[in-house]
Amino acid sequence: MLNQIVLVAMLVIGFALLLNLWALLRGPSMPDRLLALDTMYINSIALLLCYGIYSVSNLHFEAALLVAMLGFVSTVAVCKFMLRGDIIE
Amino acid sequence: MSLLEWSIAILVMAGALFVLLGSFALIKLPDFYTRLHGPTKATTLGLGSLVLASMLFFNFVQQQLSLQQFLIALFLFISAPVTAYMLIKVALHQKLVPMLNTRHQDLMKQRDNLAKGNDLPTVEKLADSD
Amino acid sequence: MRLLNTLLPTPARSLLLFVVWLLLNNSIAPIHLLVAALLALVIPQLTVSFRDPQPPIRRWGLAVRYIARVLIDIVLANLQVIQLVLGPNKNLRPGFVLVPLSMTEALPLTILAGTVSLTPGTVSAEILPYQLDATSSAPKYLLLHVLDLQNEAELVASIKQRYEQPLKEIFQC
Incomplete structure (x- = not known):
């Protein structure tokens, strides 16, 4: 029973990812696209967590942690680039 | 299903719905500044409740100690406001147009001036400009 | 020692x-x-x-209570955001607000800006004026974007009383 519920939750999150993709393609401005991409990162962490429960495995958390860090660092780096045209001042 | 499993199920569903709400806000709201509110709040809370569900599941249903998920929540609750701050800084820098009925739009124009440390308006002055 | x-x-x-x-x-x-x-x-x-020296946490009990309050506020904030997001767009009344601050240290300011971003209807946009040296004690302002601006004076007062005051006590600054 719990398995089915987690499966439904994964479907919902997958739908959220599709909405993000739409926002990413639609824009209209650069920060909008960046926000959509960052949300996409966070949603994929949510998907990984759900998959961890679904497949009863601990292995996915390290992947989720890595995705979280990469997402944060890359978003901030692109923000920096758009603010100054330079990543490291 | 036991009470524990029900609470895990509710947390998972709530988390998924909050994540969906954050993504929905992204396409539904009219301008960048309002869109930013969805992902910073709803998605972060959604992830928090998924992490809680996963911790309950592994520690009590599977009976194996697993606290790594806590790190994900901790990291996200610290990094989400920073990301939002950087993004809104970029938006202000690029002078994105906010939706029409946004109040105190003059603050955006004054921002460059404010940033240099001169002409700081008092709160009373701001209230008049509305 | x-x-x-x-x-x-x-x-x-x-x-x-x-x-x-x-x-x-x-x-x-x-x-x-x-x-x-x-x-x-x-x-x-x-x-x-x-690292730049930061003020240490002086009152741990208050810090724990602050975290608990913020966690509760995050949940309440989301219930409010649900209403606003699912309602029609023309009901939204967004706006920018400038909050005068009475703190100058970097760490408490960072925590305040982060808390404000996670809690009811507000995202912090900028701390003004920019300053690179931590020693200057010019008054600071926090620029916020608010999703639903009802009563500006009330919002500013609640942020100051709910979040800034405890932070000042925690760091004794």
């Missing part, structure tokens, strides 16, 4: 490193305890010269 200070320049950070390493490995086997202790000793030593 002197020796302890040189060995552990930042005890809180060392403790955090220790706990995070154990959480990453998800075990308390002796080898992991040993590596965690080593990292907790070495990393603060290596990085202490990179």
Whole structure:
């Protein structure tokens, strides 16, 4: 029973990812696209967590942690680039 | 299903719905500044409740100690406001147009001036400009 | 005591490193305890010269209560955001607000800006004026974007009383 519920939750999150993709393609401005991409990162962490429960495995958390860090660092780096045209001042 | 499993199920569903709400806000709201509110709040809370569900599941249903998920929540609750701050800084820098009925739009124009440390308006002055 | 200070320049950070390493490995086997202790000793030593001094937390009880309050506020904030997002767009009344602050230290300001971003209807946009040297004590302002601006004076007062006041007490600044 719990398995089915987690499966439904994964479907919902997958739908959220599709909405993000739409926002990413639609824009209209650069920060909008960046926000959509960052949300996409966070949603994929949510998907990984759900998959961890679904497949009863601990292995996915390290992947989720890595995705979280990469997402944060890359978003901030692109923000920096758009603010100054330079990543490291 | 036991009470524990029900609470895990509710947390998972709530988390998924909050994540969906954050993504929905992204396409539904009219301008960048309002869109930013969805992902910073709803998605972060959604992830928090998924992490809680996963911790309950592994520690009590599977009976194996697993606290790594806590790190994900901790990291996200610290990094989400920073990301939002950087993004809104970029938006202000690029002078994105906010939706029409946004109040105190003059603050955006004054921002460059404010940033240099001169002409700081008092709160009373701001209230008049509305 | 002197020796302890040189060995552990930042005890809180060392403790955090220790706990995070154990959480990453998800075990308390002796080898992991040993590596965690080593990292907790070495990393603060290596990085202490990179850091600007920050005010220490003086009142731990209040800090714990602050975190609990923020967690509750995050849930309440989301219930409000649900209403606003699912309602029609023309009901939205967004706006920018400038909050005058009475703190100048970097760490409490960062925590305040982060809290405000996570809690009811507000995202912090900028701390004004920019300043690069931490020593200047010019008054600071926090620029916010608010999703639903009802009563500006009330919002400013509630942020100051609910979040800024406890932070000032926690850091005694």
